Structures are given as structure tokens and as C-alpha cells.
Amino acid sequence: MATAEPRGQALTRATLAEMPVRLARRRTLRDWLRAAWKLRLSVLGGLVLLLLLLIAIAAPVLTPYTPSEGRIVERLQPPVFLGGSWEHPLGTDGVGRDYATRLMYGARVALAVGVLSTLVATAIGVCLGILAGYYSGKVDWVISTLVNIMMTFPFILLALAVIAVLGPSFLNVVLVLGIGSWPIYARVVRVEVSRIKALEFVAAARVIGLTDLRIIGRHIVPNLVNAIIVIGTVQIARLIITEAFLSYLGLGVQPPTPSWGYMLFESQAFMFNPAEWWLPMLPGLAIFITTLAINLVGDGLRDVLDPYQRSSL
């Protein structure tokens, strides 16, 4: 709004001078701790996520084994909590590969696919959402109709069909998940843009002769960032779950790259052995912990960034 008023700067300075000192006070450690306590579950989620990220990055340093080479004589050793040895803390799989190592490397695939495909979806969704919201009319109708159709149709089916046609690979999985999940951003961004477009500062920007591109880039996009971050976080979790399902069907990231979904698929062969129930349990638990942590962080972000749309908590 300051750009609309020539005297805005002076006004602000004057107002600042009159402000009570209490408001200008720097935040103390106690304030931070209080805020963190309020969001304790999100902070916990964030810490877990950080730990997972570190494990994913440092996997080669953290383990003496490689994820794809196993010793068949050491196959199906139980994890420590079922009486196994510390040599393989989470046991070994059907061909004697260290399970903990494979789980650690699996985190790489999950996080990479989740983040990258979310970025693809954000890029497409935000652009189309801005187009629909800013220009309205026919453009809006076409984009909105597409969004509505894609959002009522089960995303997993489209993803499966495209992967089947393109063939499974890391890049294809990222693209398919990204291209399949953009509508949610377009829907939210469209509503936001058409709301912001009607505000005074946009009118002011137009009056002083700014181009559409500049208005969108300088005045509208910055107002969208919070909403996009909030959706994006939750979407990462959703796409990790979907990626793992594709891999579980053998249509995701291909072996020998270890992915949690494919580990689930492999371990299915041992599901009916009464002793090897932990084989399918661990990769799923890894997925669950990861998505839970991300969702908790997302809830916290929504509380902080998007006060109008309070969290589900």
C-alpha cells in the first residue's frame, strides 16, 4: 500500500517513533521457547525430518555395506530386536543385503522424488493458477475445467497409466507425479490471485503503468508464497506415499536403486513366513515415519504462515 501513497514513507517513520518500546523489543530465548512449545509436535516432526535428511545424505559414511551387494550366506538374519546381531542391526534381506543400509539409501529416493516432483507440480500449478485468476474469462474456464476434472479423477490411476506408457525410471516418476498433482496449487492460487487482483495496491500498480508481468511478479507472487509452502509440504508427503506405491508395483524407481516401495514388494515374498514379518514392516514404517514428520511440519507451517486457515489440530 505504501507505493500508492507519496507520503507513505514519512508516515511510517512517524508512526514507528510513536510505537511503544514493548513492540520493538527483540525476541528473547524465552519467547522462542514458548513458541516452540506451542508447536512442539511440529518441532519434533522437523527434527525427525532433519535426521532423515542427514541419514539420506550421509548414508555411504554411516554404513560399511553397500545397498546392492549382499552375502547370500548371511541371508534373512533377524534384526537386533528379534535376537539378531549388531553386525546387521536391522537384519538382512532375502539375498543377504544389510537391511539398515538399504533403508538408509531408500530415504534418498523417497525424499528426492517427493521434493523434485513437488517442485514440478508447483511450477505448473502456480503458473496456470495465476493465468486463470489474473486473466479470467476463457483462459480461466479451460484451466478451471481441467483442474476440476483432474481433481475428481483418482490421481493414482493417471500416474499408473502414464508410467506404463513411458516406462518406469527415476525421471519419469518425478515428471508423472509432478504433472499429475499440480491442480491443487492451481486451484488455491487462482482463488488467491483473483482476490489479490481486486485489492488497492494492484490497482495502484496498474495506474502507475506497470506491465502485467511486473504486477504479477512483484505484487502478486510474493503474496502467494505462504499458501504455496503450506500446500507443498503436505504434497511432498502425499507424493512420497504415491511413489512408494508405484515402486511397490514395480512401476517406480527401478532396482538396483533401493526404494522403500520396491523393498515392500520384495519382502512380500516372505510375508507368509511366520518369522519374517519384520521384512515388510520396516520399509513401510520408514515411509510412515517420514510422511508423519512432514505432515506435522506442514501443520506447524500452516499455523505460522497461514493464520486464516488454522490447522486441523
Place this chain on the structure above:
Amino acid sequence: MARYLAHQLTQMVIAIFGISVIVFVITHVIGDPTSVLLPLDTPLEQREEFRRQMGFDRPILVQYADFLGQAIRGDFGNSFRVEKSALSLVLERIPATLLLTASATVLAILIAIPMGILSAYKRHSIIDNIATVFVVAGQAMPIYWLGLMLIILFGVQLKWLPPSGYGEFGIDRLKHLILPTLVLGVFLAPVTERLVRSGMLDALTQDYVRTARAKGLRERVVLTRHALRNAIIPVITVLGLQFGQLLGGAVITETVFAWPGIGQLTVDSIRNADFPVTQAAVITIAVMISVVNTAIDVIVGIIDPRIRF
């Protein structure tokens, strides 16, 4: 009303048409049908010859018109694997899917409504916190993994229930239905619970609830007759609109439990490059979703005249 109905039906036709375009683009434009239909080592000349025979060398719009014309007549060709028309293969799977989705919806409602009422009524209480944990965990749950864990626990270790399959009609079928229903119910219940909770939170602040209490009605009556009645309408609408997502969940659940529904057939046909079946299944699912969504819109329009225009 006639205008509203016409509008809804047009929307439905547009949606189905849109899906047919998407399916066509996926199968004919992004993908090369010949690469799926022919063995990998087919020489280029044979590939071209086959392309001509199947009409894949014609302009893309002509191919689409052809595809659409056949789809409207329900003719998707024969399955590559079974000597049967693709559509009939798809249609015979619908009852299993409807049985599963219906029982999961009932389960989700049985969990979500009491939980939602209680957690709205006693906000920030232990019950509300438990409900929140359930919702957060449910939303983060990879349901295929939950399915595998239930199979291991109840099917393999305890041997209480059959691990997978459809079973014989009767008690056996019901036994087979329990685990898939649990999984798909967990998929649907969290969203439903949040809807009931926020609807109830809203309703409980309304004047009619205060009036009902002032009349001296018992709390139970106030909650169920007055607050819930008003909170439930948006729940029904959103549940109807969630039908597509529910079918998405059914695809996953059916795959894990080898439940012979339309979702399992779709996954199966995709994995085996059975093109005609994939197309027939995806279009059928699109039609099912559109019909349900339109029906919900029309019903809501009848109940609540404000929505019509």
C-alpha cells in the same frame, strides 16, 4: 430446476469428454501404441507396417474421433490376454468394487461421526486429542503397508481371517471383506472426521443450538437432532465429491488384497500392457465418478434451493 439439471448434465458430459481426451493423449500421443503392442526387437519396417494396419499413422484428430466414436458405443476392442471384450471384463468387476467402497464408507462414517461429535463437543479434551492423533496418523499412513501388516497379523500370525481374495458368496465373502474394508475405511475416515468436527464446531455456536438448550432439551438431543443435522449436509456433499479419491484408495486396497474389483483389473491391465482393458477401465471409472458427482450435486440442489441458480 430444469436449467440447473441441464447445467449439471452438461458439466458431466464435459468431464467425461475431458477424461477421454486425457486417456487418449496418454495412450496415443505420449506413448507409442506400437511400442506396447509389439515385441521390443521388432524391426522398423514391420513397426511401420503395423502402424499403417492399425491406423496409427492417420492424423491425430481423426484417430481421436475414431476412439471417441468407439468409446461411446462401448467398443474398446477385445482384451489382449482373454478372448473377451474389454468392456465386459470391466463391467463384471464393478460389483466387487461397489461392495468394498460401500462397506468402507459405512465404516468411515461409523468411526467419523461419533468421533467428530465428541471431539467438537469436548474440544481440547483427551478424546479430541486421541481423534487428532488418529487423523494425523491416518493421513500419513501408506494404506498398502497397513494392508500388508493386517494380512500378516490377522491372516498369517493369528489365522483369524483369510489373507486375501474374494471368497465364496455368503459368510466367507464377509470374512474376506473385513480387512480390505478396514484399510479403505482408515483411508476415508480422517477426512470425514475433520468435516464432522468442523461442522459441529460451527453448529454448536449457532443460535438454534442455544435455543434448543434454553428449551431444556437434553444434551444428547441437542447434539444429534439439532447440531448434527445441520453439520451433516456438507459432509455428505464432500463425501460424494470424494468418490474419485475413494476409488483411488480402492485401486490400492484391491491390489494389496487381490480383491477382484475394477481397480485391481486396471492395475493388472496396466502391468500387462493390456491396452483395451486399461482404456475401458479408466473411462468406466470416469463415468462412475461423474455420475456420482452429478447425482450428489442434483440431490444437494433439491435439498437446498440456494445452491441452484
